[in-house]
Every structure is written in structure tokens, then in C-alpha cells.
Amino acid sequence: MGSRQKVFLGLALVMIFAILGPFSSKVTVSEPVQETFDYIESLDSNSVVMVSFDFESSSFPEMKPLASAILEHLFRRNVKVIGLSLFPEGAGLAVGVLERQAKKRDLTYGEDYVFLGMKPQPQAAILGLGQSIAETFPDDYYGTPLDQLPALAGVTNLDSIDAVISVADGDTPSHWISYGKVRYNVTVMAAVAASMMTSFDAYYYGSGDLAGLIGGLRGAAEYELLLGYRGMGSRSLPALSGAHMYLALIILIGNLIGWRTRKRAR
Amino acid sequence: MKRTIPVILSFVFGMIAIVVTVARPEKIQTASLALSNTWQIIFACGLLAGVLAFFMNVLKRIKRKEDLFFDSVLFIGALIMPTLALIDGISPGSLFMWMFENVQAPMQSTVFSLLAFFVASASFRGMRGRSAPAVVLLITAFIVILGRLPVVDSYLPAITDAVLWIREFPSSAAKAGLLVGVGLGFITTTLRVILGVERPYLGER
Numbered sequence: 249m250g251s252r253q254k255v256f257l258g259l260a261l262v263m264i265f266a267i268l269g270p271f272s273s274k275v276t277v278s279e280p281v282q283e284t285f286d287y288i289e290s291l292d293s294n295s296v297v298m299v300s301f302d303f304e305s306s307s308f309p310e311m312k313p314l315a316s317a318i319l320e321h322l323f324r325r326n327v328k329v330i331g332l333s334l335f336p337e338g339a340g341l342a343v344g345v346l347e348r349q350a351k352k353r354d355l356t357y358g359e360d361y362v363f364l365g366m367k368p369q370p371q372a373a374i375l376g377l378g379q380s381i382a383e384t385f386p387d388d389y390y391g392t393p394l395d396q397l398p399a400l401a402g403v404t405n406l407d408s409i410d411a412v413i414s415v416a417d418g419d420t421p422s423h424w425i426s427y428g429k430v431r432y433n434v435t436v437m438a439a440v441a442a443s444m445m446t447s448f449d450a451y452y453y454g455s456g457d458l459a460g461l462i463g464g465l466r467g468a469a470e471y472e473l474l475l476g477y478r479g480m481g482s483r484s485l486p487a488l489s490g491a492h493m494y495l496a497l498i499i500l501i502g503n504l505i506g507w508r509t510r511k512r513a514r
Numbered sequence: 515m516k517r518t519i520p521v522i523l524s525f526v527f528g529m530i531a532i533v534v535t536v537a538r539p540e541k542i543q544t545a546s547l548a549l550s551n552t553w554q555i556i557f558a559c560g561l562l563a564g565v566l567a568f569f570m571n572v573l574k575r576i577k578r579k580e581d582l583f584f585d586s587v588l589f590i591g592a593l594i595m596p597t598l599a600l601i602d603g604i605s606p607g608s609l610f611m612w613m614f615e616n617v618q619a620p621m622q623s624t625v626f627s628l629l630a631f632f633v634a635s636a637s638f639r640g641m642r643g644r645s646a647p648a649v650v651l652l653i654t655a656f657i658v659i660l661g662r663l664p665v666v667d668s669y670l671p672a673i674t675d676a677v678l679w680i681r682e683f684p685s686s687a688a689k690a691g692l693l694v695g696v697g698l699g700f701i702t703t704t705l706r707v708i709l710g711v712e713r714p715y716l717g718e719r
Contacts, residue, residue: 255638256631257700273664305619306626340614343606368561372553390605450686453695466662489663491630495637496659500640503652 259494266490272478273469273485280453281470284437284460285321287411293326295410296403298377300424301333301342302370306416307441308341313468313480314439315342315415319349321475329361330409332385334373334420339366343389356398365389370420374427378406378434411435411459413444421448425457435459442466521710528708568592654680 249257279286291297297319303311322329331346333339341362357363364385367373376384381403382394394400402408412434414421421438429436436457438448443465448479453461462471465488468481534546575585594631595618598610605611643649660666661677706712 250636251638255635259631259634274668276667285525305622307623308619309623309627337614337619340611341619344615347606367554369554369557372550372557376547376550379550383547384550412649446681446685446689448683451690454682454686466664469664485664489665491634492659492662495611495634496656497640498634499641499652499656499659503642 255498258498259491262490263487263493266487268325269486270485275466275469275473275482275485277470278467279476280449280461280463281467281474284439284462285471285474287435287437288318288321288325288327291322291325291327291410293328296324296328296330296399296408297322298330298332298406298409298412298415300414300420301331301338301345302335302414302418302420303337303441304337304414304417305341310441310465311415311417311439312341312345313465313472313484314462315345316349317468317471317475317479317481318413318415318439318462319346319479320352320479321471323349323353323355323360324475326360327410330364330381330400330403331361332364333366334368334370334423336366336368339389352497355436358392359399362394362397362399363389364394370423371427374423374432378428378432379458380405392393406432406434409434411437413437413439415439416444418442418444419447421458422452425452429457437461438466440464517713517716520715522711524713524715525708525710528704532708 260458262341299315299322301311301315319329329346331342333342346361346363350357351419355361365388367376367384381400385394387395389394404413406428412424412428414424414436416438417440419465421436421440424436424438428434437460438458439462440448445461445463448458448461449463452458462468465481465484468479469485470481472479472482530545531549559711569589572585572589572592576582576589595610596611598608598613602608602610641655643652658671658677658680660670661673666673682690703712707714
């Protein structure tokens with residue numbers, strides 16, 4: 249077995265052990281997550297929030313806990329949720345997450361939440377939503393005209409929305425900021441994959457363009473801690489921690505082996 | 515004429531897009547919406563062209579019998595989803611959605627998760643302190659990896675603070691410089707296309 253296969257096997261064993269073992273991890277809540285929570289906590293049943301599920305199947309295991317935690321909080325605050333997606337795969341995945349979370353609270357489609365479906369080309373879709381939601385999405389995902397949905401009464405464009413939360417695995421939140429916030433002054437928050445945190449942390453969150461930012465499984469775990477339940481984010485933490493520790497260990501081992509090899513060569 | 519009309523169209527629509535972006539949206543609402551809708555239609559047509567090109571390419575490969583088994587599986591697999599969509603629609607509860615939720619999405623997630631193994635292998639082989647800058651990079655990466663651990667948060671908050679400092683200052687500074695360069699390059703290239711200096715749509719630079 250070569251060194252590569254040993255590394256693969258080691259990681260697989262660590263992950264299996266971490267997932268199946270009786271482990272739990274404690275997190276401390278970071279400032280961006282706390283601000284996101286505080287903002288949603290300040291909303292009420294008169295508020296309307298647009299949640300844009302801008303991710304694809306490949307990152308679904310990471311995005312699902314984020315989306316679920318945010319929807320749980322929005323539904324707890326009785327906020328009207330308008331769901332949509334700017335990616336084809338996102339629409340198919342989002343409708344399942346939305347329906348599952350709504351079912352937990354016995355919410356009614358059309359009155360408490362709606363799902364508009366998918367529109368391609370994020371920039372064009374956001375510009376269109378800024379002008380008119382009904383012109384951009386004449387029907388919802390199920391083919392119902394928007395004027396027949398009570399949740400959308402009085403909601404005409406992004407001016408009528410209290411906030412947009414982009415749950416994204418890429419840079420779609422930057423389009424929401426460039427076109428939604430800058431042109432139409434809507435509050436934008438983002439729940440992004442951990443790999444995208446560095447892209448949004450200092451520039452957009454640090455500058456105030458993003459009112460809140462949650463990143464990756466760890467961010468989802470922090471949010472679940474604030475909501476007071478142990479969801480997928482919290483349950484994934486042992487595996488995440490195990491993988492990180494394993495990575496740190498093999499970097500150390502790799503360097504020790506390299507150092508010994510160089511010493512012998514001299 | 516064949517070469518002049520695309521250049522004129524590129525200029526006209528490029529200028530319309532600039533005006534619509536810069537001007538106040540209320541005054542040019544109709545034009546703005548029309549542009550958004552046109553953009554989406556072109557994108558959808560582009561997707562269709564891409565799908566047709568994919569099928570034609572696979573059929574060519576099957577004719578040449580380069581890798582008959584793999585190409586045949588690819589062709590049949592690619593036909594399954596549109597066929598299901600045509601037969602049963604794409605509404606929730608349809609066969610298409612069942613295949614998407616229970617076959618396609620899990621397979622895509624699984625393939626993407628293989629990345630973790632390749633990152634581990636690349637870290638083992640590549641992250642070696644062979645020179646002074648490499649040692650600095652290695653130590654930084656080590657600190658950032660440790661800083662993501664919840665247990666480190668609780669017992670070694672100094673490492674978490676160090677990670678935040680690294681993200682906020684040196685990392686952001688370098689990335690900001692890159693982004694400014696990319697943005698300037700983007701503006702330059704766009705202007706060159708709009709003004710007809712570069713004509714990629716005609717297959718030339």
C-alpha cells in the first residue's frame with residue numbers, strides 16, 4: 249500500500265470513528281453568526297424575508313444544515329418566507345428543505361411561505377426582482393399565479409422585502425450585494441460554504457455590506473446552539489474536528505519524514 | 515457585412531447595458547426589465563446549445579468506438595433525466611425529482627466529498643518546509659487548521675484570535691490586491707469587446 253493510500257485510509261477511519269462514536273463538540277458563537285441571529289430575532293410576523301438557495305448538489309451536505317437552521321429561526325419568528333433559487337439544482341434541493349422545515353411547524357404554503365422556483369443568470373434575476381417580483385416570476389414553483397398567494401400580498405419588489413438571505417456555495421451573495429443592496433438598498437445576509445468565508449468575511453461583512461454571515465458546518469452548529477437544539481451542524485462537528493486534527497497530524501508527519509530524508513541525504 | 519453587424523450589435527447592446535446599470539432604475543424600468551429578460555433568454559439558449567453540443571460530441575465518440583462502454587453509459591445516463599422529465603414532468607413527487615433527490619444529488623455530493631481525501635494527500639506530500647517562505651506558509655496553514663477546531667476555541671483562544679488576525683489583515687490585503695487587478699482587467703476586456711477591439715464572438719482575439 250503506497251503512502252497515498254495510507255493517507256486515504258487513515259482519513260476514512262478517522263471520519264467513520266468520529267461519526268459513529270459517542271462524541272460531541274462545543275462551539276463558541278462568533279460575532280458574524282451572533283449578528284445574523286440578532287437581526288432575525290428582531291423580525292416579526294409583519295416581516296418578509298427572501299431566502300435564496302444558491303447552491304448545487306455537490307455542496308448540499310454542507311448547505312442543508314445552514315438552510316435548515318435559518319429557516320427554523322425564520323419560521324419560529326413567524327416571518328413570511330419567500331424562497332427562490334438562482335441555480336437549477338438549488339431549486340430541486342431547496343423545495344425539499346423548505347417543505348420539511350415548514351411541516352415541522354405545521355405551516356401553510358401560500359400563507360406562511362412560498363417558493364418561487366428558479367431563474368437563471370443571477371445578475372439579471374436580481375435586477376428583475378428589484379423592479380418587479382411578479383414580472384420576474386409570474387408563477388410560483390407549482391404554477392400558481394403570485395396574486396393568488398396571500399403571503400405575497402403587498403410584496404411587489406425588493407423594496408417590500410426586509411432582508412435577503414443568500415444560502416450559497418459560491419459567490420452569488422456578491423451579486424446580491426452588487427445589485428440588491430447597492431441598487432435597491434435591501435439588507436443582505438449570507439450563509440456560505442466554509443471555503444467561501446474568506447471571500448466574504450473581511451470585504452463584505454467587515455465593510456458592512458453584509459448584515460450577517462454564517463460559514464460552513466461550524467457556522468450552522470453555532471446557529472443551532474443559539475436556537476437551542478442539536479441539528480445536523482452540531483452532529484457533524486466531531487467528524488469535522490477529526491478531519492482537521494488528522495490533516496494537522498499528517499502535515500507534521502510529512503514534514504518529519506521530509507526532514508529525516510534530507511538529514512540522511514547530507 | 516457578416517463581420518460588421520455582430521460588432522455593431524455588440525457595441526449597441528453593450529452601451530445599453532452600461533446606461534441601464536448607471537442610470538436610475540425608476541426612469542428606465544421597462545428597458546431594465548427587457549434587458550434582464552433578454553439576458554436570461556440568451557443564457558437559456560446558450561444552455562440548450564451546450565447540451566446539444568455535448569450529445570453530438572458523445573455520439574461522435576461512440577461512432578469512433580474510442581471507449582465504447584463508457585461513452586454508451588454516458589449517453590444513456592444523460593438521456594434518462596430528460597426522458598423522465600418528458601414522460602412524468604418535473605413537479606415534486608415525479609420520477610424525475612425522485613431520481614434527482616435519490617440518485618443524482620447523492621452521487622454529486624459523494625464525488626465532491628472525495629476532495630477531502632485529495633486535500634489530505636496533497637497536504638501530506640506538498641506542505642513541506644523546504645525554504646523560509648514555505649516554512650512561514652506551513653506554520654500559517656497549521657495555525658489556521660488548528661484555529662477551526664472547537665476544542666482549540668475553548669482552551670486556546672489565542673490561536674482563534676491569531677486566525678482572525680491572519681484572515682483580516684495579511685490574507686485580505688493580498689486578496690484585495692488580486693481583486694483590484696482582476697476588476698481592472700475585467701473592465702479593460704469588457705470595454706475592448708464593446709468597442710470592437712477584441713471580437714471573441716467572431717472567433718478572433
